[in-house]
Each structure stands twice: as C-alpha cells, then as structure tokens.
Amino acid sequence: MKFRTLAVAAALAVIGAGVVAAADEPQVVRQGMMKKMGGAAGALAGIAKGEKPYDAEIVKASLSTMVEVAKTFPDQFPAGSETGHETEASPKIWEAMDDFKAHAAKLGADAEAALADLPADQAAVGAALKTIGADCGSCHEVYRIKK
Amino acid sequence: MALRKFLGGIVLLAAAGAGAFYFITAPQRLPAQTWASAGEPDLANGERIFNAGGCASCHAAPGATDADRLVLAGGLALKSPFGTFHAPNISPDETAGIGGWTLAEFGDAMKRGTGRRGEHLYPAFPYASYARMTVKDIGDLYGYLKTLPKSASVPPGHDLPFPFNIRLLLGGWKFLYLNEAPRVTLADAGETVKHGQYLVEGPGHCGECHTPRDVLGGLKTDEWLAGGPNPEGEGRIPDITPVEGKFGDWSAGDIAGYLETGFTPDFDSVGGAMVAVQKNMARLPKEDREAIAAYLKAVPAR
Numbered sequence: 001m002k003f004r005t006l007a008v009a010a011a012l013a014v015i016g017a018g019v020v021a022a023a024d025e026p027q028v029v030r031q032g033m034m035k036k037m038g039g040a041a042g043a044l045a046g047i048a049k050g051e052k053p054y055d056a057e058i059v060k061a062s063l064s065t066m067v068e069v070a071k072t073f074p075d076q077f078p079a080g081s082e083t084g085h086e087t088e089a090s091p092k093i094w095e096a097m098d099d100f101k102a103h104a105a106k107l108g109a110d111a112e113a114a115l116a117d118l119p120a121d122q123a124a125v126g127a128a129l130k131t132i133g134a135d136c137g138s139c140h141e142v143y144r145i146k147k
Numbered sequence: 148m149a150l151r152k153f154l155g156g157i158v159l160l161a162a163a164g165a166g167a168f169y170f171i172t173a174p175q176r177l178p179a180q181t182w183a184s185a186g187e188p189d190l191a192n193g194e195r196i197f198n199a200g201g202c203a204s205c206h207a208a209p210g211a212t213d214a215d216r217l218v219l220a221g222g223l224a225l226k227s228p229f230g231t232f233h234a235p236n237i238s239p240d241e242t243a244g245i246g247g248w249t250l251a252e253f254g255d256a257m258k259r260g261t262g263r264r265g266e267h268l269y270p271a272f273p274y275a276s277y278a279r280m281t282v283k284d285i286g287d288l289y290g291y292l293k294t295l296p297k298s299a300s301v302p303p304g305h306d307l308p309f310p311f312n313i314r315l316l317l318g319g320w321k322f323l324y325l326n327e328a329p330r331v332t333l334a335d336a337g338e339t340v341k342h343g344q345y346l347v348e349g350p351g352h353c354g355e356c357h358t359p360r361d362v363l364g365g366l367k368t369d370e371w372l373a374g375g376p377n378p379e380g381e382g383r384i385p386d387i388t389p390v391e392g393k394f395g396d397w398s399a400g401d402i403a404g405y406l407e408t409g410f411t412p413d414f415d416s417v418g419g420a421m422v423a424v425q426k427n428m429a430r431l432p433k434e435d436r437e438a439i440a441a442y443l444k445a446v447p448a449r
Contacts, residue, residue, distance in 0.1 A: 038414035045410060090381065130408075133416065137409050137425070140418030145382035 027085035030076035033069045040065040048126035063115045070108030074101045090145045103139040172318025174261040182250045188290020196288040198430040200350040204423040205234045217295050222302035230307030232271040240297040253289045267317035276352035324365040343442025356384050373449035388449045402440035
C-alpha cells in the first residue's frame with residue numbers, strides 16, 4: 001500500500017477513534033442528556049401552546065424521558081470532568097454535590113408526579129410544563145455558566 | 148523667584164480645577180415641582196414597574212424565596228472590579244429603610260443618583276438607566292414600595308478599596324456617564340418599539356449587564372446590548388442584538404416567549420442571573436414582553 005494512503009487512513013482512524021472516545025466522556029454524555037431533556041420539553045410545549053394536538057402518548061413519552069434523565073444525570077459529573085469538551089458546568093456542582101443532586105431529584109419527582117396523574121388536556125400540559133420549567137431554571141441558576 | 152511664582156501658579160490652577168470639578172459634579176436634585184405632576188400613585192402600575200425594574204432581585208434579603216422577595220431588607224453582596232457593594236434596606240421602615248423619605252428624595256436617587264443626605268450614590272444602583280424613567284412611573288413605584296412589609300434589618304456598608312470609597316469622585320463618573328439620552332436612535336420606530344425602548348433602556352436596565360463596560364465601569368454605548376464578561380463573576384452575558392445566525396434568528400415571538408417561560412426556541416432553559424430577571428418579566432403584562440421583543444429586533448446588530 002502506498003505510504004501516503006496509509007498515512008491518511010491512519011490519521012482518519014485516529015480522528016474517528018477520538019470522536020468515538022469523546023462520545024463516552026461524561027461531559028459529552030451529559031450534554032446529550034440535556035438535549036434530550038430539551039426535546040421532551042419541546043414536545044410538551046408544542047401541545048401546551050396549541051401548535052400540536054394533544055396526544056397522550058407523546059405526553060407520556062416526554063415525561064418518561066425527563067424521569068430517566070433526572071435519575072442518571074448527576075452520575076455524569078465525576079471528579080476530573082470539571083473542564084473540557086466545552087462544558088458549561090459550574091465548579092459549584094462539585095462544591096455542593098448534595099444540593100446539585102437534590103435539584104435533579106426534584107425535577108425527577110415533578111415529572112413522576114405528572115406521569116402518575118397524566119395531564120389530560122392542553123391546559124394541564126401547560127401547568128405541568130410550568131412546574132418543570134421552574135426546576136430547569138432553579139438548577140441552571142446556580143450550576144450552569146454561560147460561556 | 149520665577150520658579151516660586153510658577154509653582155504658586157500651578158497650585159492655584161490645581162485648586163481652581165478642583166473647585167470647578169467640585170462645583171460642576173456636585174450631586175444634583177431635580178426641581179421640587181417636578182414631582183408635583185406624579186399625582187396619586189397608581190399601585191397596580193407601581194407593582195408593574197417594580198417587576199420591570201427588578202428591585203427585589205437586588206434589594207430582597209440574600210437567599211430570599213419568591214414568597215419573601217417583597218421584604219426589601221437589603222444585604223445582597225454585589226462583587227465588582229471596584230469592590231463589593233451591599234444593597235441597602237429600601238423597605239418602608241422609617242429608621243432602617245426609606246419610610247421617612249419624600250417622593251422628591253426617592254426620585255432624586257432614582258434619576259440623579261443623589262442620596263438623602265445629598266451624597267453621590269454608587270452606580271451599582273443602576274440610576275444611570277433609571278434616569279430615563281418618567282415622573283409618573285417613579286411616583287407609582289414609590290407608592291407601591293410604601294405598601295410592602297417593613298424590615299428593621301441593617302445591612303453592612305459597601306466594602307470598597309481606596310480610591311473607590313471616595314463618593315466625591317462619583318461626580319466625575321456621573322459627568323461622563325449619567326444622562327437621559329436614548330441609547331440608540333431608531334428611525335421610524337412605532338409605538339410598540341418605543342415602548343420597548345423605554346422598558347429596556349429605563350426600568351429594565353438590561354444594558355447594565357448586557358453591554359460591555361470600559362475601565363471606569365461606564366457602559367460602552369456603541370456596543371449597546373452586545374454582551375460581554377459577566378460583571379458578577381463567571382462566564383459571559385449574551386449578545387442580545389439581532390446578529391444574523393445568532394440572536395437575530397430568534398423571532399419577536401421567540402423572545403417574548405422566552406421572557407414568559409424561560410425556554411429558548413430549542414428548549415434550552417434560562418440560567419444564571421437571568422433566572423431572576425425572567426421571573427420578573429413573566430409577571431409583566433403580555434404587551435410589555437412583546438414591546439421588549441420588538442425593541443430587541445430593532446436595535447442595531449453588534
């Protein structure tokens with residue numbers, strides 16, 4: 001094989017491996033989890049604003065996603081992941097990990113409660129979203145730094 | 148002999164200069180009859196201005212919950228490159244708060260940064276923005292503040308190193324930076340945009356965080372709302388001018404919706420210091436959020 005071809009292939013393999021390896025880094029995983037959270041909030045907001053028709057399955061799926069994310073999100077902040085991969089995590093997370101976990105737990109609890117008593121119409125979805133939105137804001141207020 | 152005269156001349160000039168500085172930059176009071184037009188306070192409007200102005204965000208006790216935000220006991224520490232400020236008690240308590248102040252004294256503080264004893268106030272209190280407020284709105288706000296719970300709390304004074312602890316020097320700061328001029332000139336602005344301009348440039352004081360500052364702590368007004376380092380510490384404050392590919396991609400509806408719900412167009416959530424602001428914005432009438440959004444679509448992109 002020509003040396004040049006081999007060199008390019010090797011470089012691509014390294015870059016590819018880097019991308020794949022990065023995908024497992026806690027910073028990247030937790031950013032993905034937050035994107036999922038946003039997607040779920042968006043689906044609920046579409047119904048709450050009347051832009052999309054009420055659909056119990058979508059409401060259920062969105063709230064379930066939120067419950068799942070809230071459960072495992074705090075695990076994505078091990079020591080050593082304070083910086084890197086453009087993380088917007090505030091150092092305060094590691095200074096007050098218990099409080100940080102409590103915020104995630106509250107979000108999970110509010111989403112669970114909504115799941116248990118499923119919002120049945122546009123207005124109820126709006127009310128649930130307001131509660132959950134307040135949970136988003138109260139954690140971001142302290143633990144996220146805009147870069 | 149000539150040297151003595153020369154030096155004497157310099158000293159005289161310096162004294163004259165200092166005297167001129169003192170005279171020109173002395174704390175100002177508005178004419179007493181200004182406040183006569185305020186009339187009976189409209190408390191509903193006062194509450195609206197209270198939310199637009201974000202008074203509770205600085206003057207409520209540190210860590211106050213939403214329920215306690217109306218007790219304006221002061222004490223919140225505001226760190227800055229000039230030292231740490233502590234917000235005063237502005238509850239209607241006659242001793243510890245501003246219960247004994249007249250409307251004129253309150254208005255002079257809001258519009259000229261002049262304290263009750265005739266002292267300069269520090270512009271960490273954003274009178275450089277509040278200067279643009281109308282007499283009526285200030286009168287209504289003061290009427291509303293008087294209805295709030297009293298607090299006997301006496302917060303600490305400011306913790307400022309020399310020379311920033313010399314209030315006299317603030318006269319110079321005000322000479323450079325305190326005026327009622329519009330921050331931007333908008334050709335053909337309709338009523339909604341003009342209303343948004345009033346809210347943003349006046350009581351909303353959005354520029355105090357969203358506009359970068361120069362070395363003296365004055366706003367760089369040719370970069371109005373272009374964002375910059377967070378004056379309270381970490382991270383950055385976003386550019387909220389309509390830059391294409393960035394905030395310019397938000398529609399007026401997106402902006403008004405964010406102010407109401409805290410959700411961005413792709414359902415990221417409000418964070419940091421903006422959370423308290425957004426909660427206040429959510430308390431305003433819909434037309435106010437829409438006006439703010441219209442103004443933010445109209446300002447020059449930076």
